[in-house]
Amino acid sequence: MATQAAPTVHRWGHWAAILVLIGAIAATFGNAVDNDFVFDDQNLIVDAPAVRMPLAAGFAGLNYRPLRTLSYRLDYAIGGMSPRVFHVSNLCYHALTAVLVYAVLLAIGIAPTGAAAGALLFAIHPVQADAVTYLSGRRDVLCGLFYAAGVLAYLRWRRSGGAWLLAAGLCYALAILAKEMAITMPAACFLIDRWRRVGSEEPGRREAAVSGRLLAIGGLGVAVLYMTYGHRVLRMANDRRWHGGSVVTNAATMARVWVKYLQLVVWPARLSADYSFEAFPVSTSLLDPRALAALAVLAVVAVAAVRSWRRRGLFGLGMVWMAVTLLPVSHLIPFRELLAEHYLYIPMMGVAMMAAGAVDAAVVRWPERRALVAAAAAIVLVVAAGRTALRNLDWRDRITLWTATVALEPRCARAQYNLGQAYFERSRLADAERAWLAAAEVQPDDLDTASALAKLYYRLGNYELASARIEAVLARPPVDPDALTLAGWVALDSGKPMRALDYFNQALAVLPPDKAAGARTGHDRAMQVMAGTPGQIVETIQGGGRTPFKR
Numbered sequence: 001m002a003t004q005a006a007p008t009v010h011r012w013g014h015w016a017a018i019l020v021l022i023g024a025i026a027a028t029f030g031n032a033v034d035n036d037f038v039f040d041d042q043n044l045i046v047d048a049p050a051v052r053m054p055l056a057a058g059f060a061g062l063n064y065r066p067l068r069t070l071s072y073r074l075d076y077a078i079g080g081m082s083p084r085v086f087h088v089s090n091l092c093y094h095a096l097t098a099v100l101v102y103a104v105l106l107a108i109g110i111a112p113t114g115a116a117a118g119a120l121l122f123a124i125h126p127v128q129a130d131a132v133t134y135l136s137g138r139r140d141v142l143c144g145l146f147y148a149a150g151v152l153a154y155l156r157w158r159r160s161g162g163a164w165l166l167a168a169g170l171c172y173a174l175a176i177l178a179k180e181m182a183i184t185m186p187a188a189c190f191l192i193d194r195w196r197r198v199g200s201e202e203p204g205r206r207e208a209a210v211s212g213r214l215l216a217i218g219g220l221g222v223a224v225l226y227m228t229y230g231h232r233v234l235r236m237a238n239d240r241r242w243h244g245g246s247v248v249t250n251a252a253t254m255a256r257v258w259v260k261y262l263q264l265v266v267w268p269a270r271l272s273a274d275y276s277f278e279a280f281p282v283s284t285s286l287l288d289p290r291a292l293a294a295l296a297v298l299a300v301v302a303v304a305a306v307r308s309w310r311r312r313g314l315f316g317l318g319m320v321w322m323a324v325t326l327l328p329v330s331h332l333i334p335f336r337e338l339l340a341e342h343y344l345y346i347p348m349m350g351v352a353m354m355a356a357g358a359v360d361a362a363v364v365r366w367p368e369r370r371a372l373v374a375a376a377a378a379i380v381l382v383v384a385a386g387r388t389a390l391r392n393l394d395w396r397d398r399i400t401l402w403t404a405t406v407a408l409e410p411r412c413a414r415a416q417y418n419l420g421q422a423y424f425e426r427s428r429l430a431d432a433e434r435a436w437l438a439a440a441e442v443q444p445d446d447l448d449t450a451s452a453l454a455k456l457y458y459r460l461g462n463y464e465l466a467s468a469r470i471e472a473v474l475a476r477p478p479v480d481p482d483a484l485t486l487a488g489w490v491a492l493d494s495g496k497p498m499r500a501l502d503y504f505n506q507a508l509a510v511l512p513p514d515k516a517a518g519a520r521t522g523h524d525r526a527m528q529v530m531a532g533t534p535g536q537i538v539e540t541i542q543g544g545g546r547t548p549f550k551r
Contacts, residue, residue, distance in 0.1 A: 014106075017116040021098045021123055025091060028124045028385045032133040032392040033087045038401050039273065039418070040136040044072075045086065051076050066228070067178040068139045086135050093141045094132045098123035100148035101349055107155040108192055110314070110356045113363060117377050118356030122348050126268040126387040130341035133395045134273075139179040140345035146175035147182050147346055154189045158210070169217050176224045181328045181346065183225055186218040191320055198312040240334040244282040252283040252291035254330050257339045259294040261326065262301070264341060265351055268384075271391055272412075273405050275339050278442050279412035282338070314357025321350030398422035406435070413443040420452060432456055447473050451483055458486065463494035481507045485519045492526055501526040 037046055045051055050061030051072045062069050071089065079085030101122050105115035122128075131137035131144075150171030157164035168189075175182030193210065242250040260280070264271070272279065283291045301319065309316030329343045362373040394404040402419035409415060420435030433456055439449045454469035470487045473480065488503035504526060507519040 013112060017102060017112065018099050021102060021119055022095050024120055024385065025095045025098060025123050028388050029091050029132055029392060031389055032395060033084055035083060035087060035133065035395050036397040037083055037135065038395060038398050044136050046081060065139050065179055067142055067174060071138060071142060090132055090135060090138055090141060093138065093145055097141060097145040097148055100145065100152055101352055104148055104152050105352060105356050107152060111360050114356035114360035117359040118352035120381050121355045121384065122352040124381065124385045124388055125348060126271060126384060126391050127264050127341045127344050128348065129388055129391040129395065131345045133392045137342045140342045142178035143175050143182050144345045146171045146178060147185055148349065150175060150185050151189055165213060169220055172217055172221050173224045176221055177228060180225055180229045183221055183328055184325050186214045186221065187324050188321060190214050191324060195309065195312065195317045242334055243331060243338060244284045248286050249283050250331055250334060252286045252288055255291055255294040255298055256283060259297050260339060261344060264344065268387060270408055271341060272408050273401055274412050274415045277413045279409040280338055314353050318350040318354035321353060322347040411442055413439045413446065416442065417449055424456065429456060429460060447476060454486060458490050463490055466490045467494065481511045485522065488519065488522045492522060497526045497529040
């Protein structure tokens with residue numbers, strides 16, 4: 001059903017809606033403020049030198065998704081490496097984005113009641129935890145913030161002209177600097193234009209002028225994207241293979257992924273931090289029954305969306321928005337992460353449009369039942385908020401996160417690996433062994449898991465098992481210098497100094513000086529043993545450092 005002209009609302013009404021949005025976010029995500037750093041947070045925040053630079057350093061060290069790193073640097077300047085400061089910042093950025101989504105919904109003509117309901121669903125939907133509660137998900141939040149700001153600025157320019165188009169271009173560039181997924185913003189603006197013109201006649205010259213300006217903005221985005229991420233895109237295009245082995249199987253897999261996204265939006269009961277190896281098996285044929293079923297579902301949704309679009313319905317606009325904004329993560333150029341809940345952050349703006357349209361349509365159709373419509377919407381929002389608050393608890397710390405993930409997806413090798421690493425860092429060695437053996441069962445040829453088990457068995461003093469695991473790693477090229485260092489320590493402590501010396505020498509030949517301390521120490525100890533120096537070797541592994549979490 002077409003949206004109705006938005007009635008006039010006093011300014012205090014909009015402020016009330018904004019306060020409700022902010023309050024709902026604080027109530028829903030407030031229990032995440034005391035969560036720890038998890039998953040990629042270790043690499044992107046805790047161990048990242050660029051985060052600890054002073055603000056006066058400007059753009060120094062901002063190599064990848066620079067706006068996110070710059071925001072982390074600001075957090076560090078405020079509160080050091082306190083996770084609480086980073087979490088509060090995430091909530092603030094998300095609240096700003098939700099307010100902008102509310103403004104965009106109003107700008108396209110949705111009534112304030114529907115706009116508030118749609119923005120609230122965007123703000124507190126459970127899938128948003130993967131971007132808001134997870135600190136590394138700030139890339140999506142910042143990208144969404146400037147994406148929504150850019151669309152709003154564009155709509156203001158369409159209404160009143162002036163410098164709003166320049167503001168839209170600036171927001172577009174900032175969104176791309178937060179995450180490359182923002183490349184679709186001009187297409188989203190174009191779609192809104194086309195949707196608003198359904199059934200109307202607009203002079204062709206004016207339409208062509210607008211399209212030309214959108215193309216110019218798109219060209220700016222491509223330039224920013226190439227300068228910031230071009231080398232990564234080219235590397236992906238050269239190195240990555242199609243999921244399932246071919247273009248056809250890649251498309252079949254993506255049909256299932258899109259249906260999975262729809263399922264996560266409609267029924268977010270089962271949420272996972274990881275959908276990698278075996279958690280979401282790829283399709284190896286277009287005739288895969290799961291792929292055929294997914295294509296059928298997508299066909300039905302597409303027909304419904306087209307019909308809605310032709311009536312200038314918000315379901316049509318929202319579904320097309322979702323489809324367009326998901327394209328950058330739909331593996332047109334294959335990359336590692338098959339799917340992730342945080343990819344839905346910007347597409348959820350389309351869901352907000354559909355929800356707003358549903359509320360608007362219900363109010364128009366049943367004006368005498370406004371209270372009932374409000375109650376139904378409130379029930380949906382409260383249930384969503386409750387599910388989100390529970391999901392936040394899964395992100396409390398590393399062990400909690402990966403325990404929840406493997407409970408949901410026991411065949412996810414990376415989740416099992418990361419759970420083992422979390423246990424290993426807490427010296428819960430039996431639990432670490434159990435998790436790493438589970439990862440090895442799912443993915444027997446994974447070298448990271450073999451190295452982790454070798455380090456575990458070395459620490460337990462089981463040199464035979466440690467040697468077997470590390471030798472399996474060394475048998476697979478290219479040879480990892482950290483694995484050579486570990487092999488040297490295993491050989492040395494099991495009474496084979498000559499063999500240990502050979503491993504240490506190989507490691508020293510390729511390790512940079514600042515990472516060679518373990519191999520150098522091992523080399524000296526091996527020389528002492530061979531020279532007959534008395535004393536027991538008690539040195540632990542130094543060369544490889546701690547086993548990293550898988551990213």
